[in-house]
Amino acid sequence: MTSKNDKKWSSRSVGAPWQHRFFYFLIRLGGRHIAYPFLYPVVLYYLLFKPEERRKSRYYLDRRFPGRQGFAALKDSFRMIMGLSRSLVDRALVGICGPEILHTEFPEGQRLADLANASEGLIILTTHVGCWQAAMVYLSKLKGPVHMLMQQDEGDIDRHYFEHSDQENPYRIIDPTGFLGGTLEMVAALNRGEIVSIMGDRRQGSEENSLAVDFLSAPVHFPAAAWKLAAVTGAPLAVLFPIKTGPDRYRIELAEVIKIPKQDSRPIERLTPYLTRYVKALENLCTKEPYQFFNFYDMWE
Amino acid sequence: MLETSLQEQLKKLIIEELNLEDIDASEIKDGDPLFGDEGLGLDSLDAVELVVLIQKHFAVEIKDMEEGREALASISALSDFIETRRAGVSGQ
Numbered sequence: 001m002t003s004k005n006d007k008k009w010s011s012r013s014v015g016a017p018w019q020h021r022f023f024y025f026l027i028r029l030g031g032r033h034i035a036y037p038f039l040y041p042v043v044l045y046y047l048l049f050k051p052e053e054r055r056k057s058r059y060y061l062d063r064r065f066p067g068r069q070g071f072a073a074l075k076d077s078f079r080m081i082m083g084l085s086r087s088l089v090d091r092a093l094v095g096i097c098g099p100e101i102l103h104t105e106f107p108e109g110q111r112l113a114d115l116a117n118a119s120e121g122l123i124i125l126t127t128h129v130g131c132w133q134a135a136m137v138y139l140s141k142l143k144g145p146v147h148m149l150m151q152q153d154e155g156d157i158d159r160h161y162f163e164h165s166d167q168e169n170p171y172r173i174i175d176p177t178g179f180l181g182g183t184l185e186m187v188a189a190l191n192r193g194e195i196v197s198i199m200g201d202r203r204q205g206s207e208e209n210s211l212a213v214d215f216l217s218a219p220v221h222f223p224a225a226a227w228k229l230a231a232v233t234g235a236p237l238a239v240l241f242p243i244k245t246g247p248d249r250y251r252i253e254l255a256e257v258i259k260i261p262k263q264d265s266r267p268i269e270r271l272t273p274y275l276t277r278y279v280k281a282l283e284n285l286c287t288k289e290p291y292q293f294f295n296f297y298d299m300w301e
Numbered sequence: 302m303l304e305t306s307l308q309e310q311l312k313k314l315i316i317e318e319l320n321l322e323d324i325d326a327s328e329i330k331d332g333d334p335l336f337g338d339e340g341l342g343l344d345s346l347d348a349v350e351l352v353v354l355i356q357k358h359f360a361v362e363i364k365d366m367e368e369g370r371e372a373l374a375s376i377s378a379l380s381d382f383i384e385t386r387r388a389g390v391s392g393q
Contacts, residue, residue, distance in 0.1 A: 179366035180336065180373075181345040187352045188364045209346050228346045232353050266320055268346065 015042075023089060027096050032089060032248065039085045047078050056296035057081060063216035063300065064290050079291040087131040087244065087294065099136040104242075106138050106252040112238055115257065116142040121190030121235030125200040125226055127282060128294040130242040134250035139197075146195045147172045149182055171197075181225065190233040198226045200239070200278055201295060211272050213279045216286065220279075220299045224268050227275055230258065231265035239278050241285050243292060255281040307380045318354050319347055331377040340375070348373065355379070361386040 019042070026035040046053045057077040061068070065076055093101050106112075115122050124139075124146075126132050139146055148171045172189075174182040174196075186196050203210050203223045210221035230237040239256040256277050264270040286293050312326040315335075324341075334340035336348065343351070351373070352363050361383050363372050372382035 179370050180348045182366075183345045183348045184352055184363055184369040185365050187349055188362065191353075191356070191362070209344060224346060225349075228349050232349050265350065 024092055024096065027089065027092050031097065031101070032093055035089045035093075036086065036247070039082060039089065043078060043082050043085055047074070047081060053081070053296075059298040059300070060216075060293060060295055063218065064286055064293075076291075080294075083244070083291040084294045084296075087292075090131045090244070090250075091133045094131075094133040094136060099133070099140075102134050102248055102250055103246075104134045104137060104250045104252060106135070106254075108254040109138050109252070111257070112138070112240075112254055113142060115236055115238060116144060116195055119144070119193035121193050121233055122195045123190070123226055123230050123235050123237040124195060124197040125237055125239045125278065126197055127199065127201045127239075127241060129282075129285060129289075130244050130250060130292050132240075132242050134242045134244075135240060135252050138252060139195075142195060144192075144194045145172055145189075146197060147174050147186065147189045148197045149174045149176050149186065149199070151176050183225070183229075186225075186229055187233060190229060190235045196229070196235075198223075198229075200226055201282070201299075211268060211275050213272065213276050215279050215299070216283065218300045222275055222279065224271060224275070227260065227271040228265060228268065230274075231260040231262060231271060234259075234262065237274075239281055241281075243285070243289055253285075255285070307383065308376050311376055311379055311383075314354060314358060315341070315343075315351065319343070319350060329376060331380075332375050334375060335373055335379070355383065359383050359387070 023035055026038060054077050057080045061076045068076060150173050174185045176182050189196050203221055209224050211224050212219040212221050237258045238254060241253040241255055243251050243253060245251050258274050258277060260274050308331055312329045316324055316326060336343050356362050363369050372379050
């Protein structure tokens, strides 16, 4: 959200372009039934011969499963990396075959639709959990355009789902590296009663624009932008987790709907109790689905 | 005269609404940058509030980064932007 960018993570893809194209080919050939088995050698290769990639999974796993070592730790890393790999295949699957290819349930879908229909603006807070493309069917039916704050690093060759079929991007992308981090576009969209989707778990800029809250027993700086936007514009904030429940099944959880009074917008520390609700929901999710939280960097640093 | 008054009004508004308690309006130079390390040192979170304040107090919207770059460069630039927008509306 600021020019002083000290972000610790990168969206740069791990595999080479041909490896990605190979999986796109497999998906076109036979869907996930063919693509999933090929993930095993790839994941095992990265797990056994790329220690730096395995190490990246340990930042989170060591917090989630403290004291786990040896084969058990290796198995955790395998499950986490495999979870991410399947999520990437699912993302491509949605792009190539359409969102209907996944069976997605959204028990509280009507509640989200009601929030969007209220035309007060709506912030959808997403997280690096599961596969958000699974929510496409529902998001595309919401009233009003959906804007996404989305950064694609140089070297991120993993294609967005809509790029597979050369279709026009159905979402309006806001670049967080632009002037003032896309703030102006987000405020304007919310003031028009539209929907803005923001990732809640990765900080783009300096610590000044973040709030520290304990996550898995140690403080993490979470980005404050979404919370500030909610307080200043009056738009409600909906926390969504798309969770994989089966090979081709997802369930969208509306974990929290948070409304922040204007008077809590400043100083930013007054936003901490609202952020804490999100972090608690995220911890609950990590307890239930430990291998579906995909952050491969040291959030606690 | 009107322009000077708007600039002072903006300085006062920014100090009060963004809680810049340790800064006096006289310390803010009209041409100083509002954002970044120099000048007033506001950040993107301040921008969220500033944009909403401008809309609320002057009924002028800053919609995107192109307009933002122009309008939010300094107090002078913001004042000019508001005046131009208001003149545009009243001239319609």
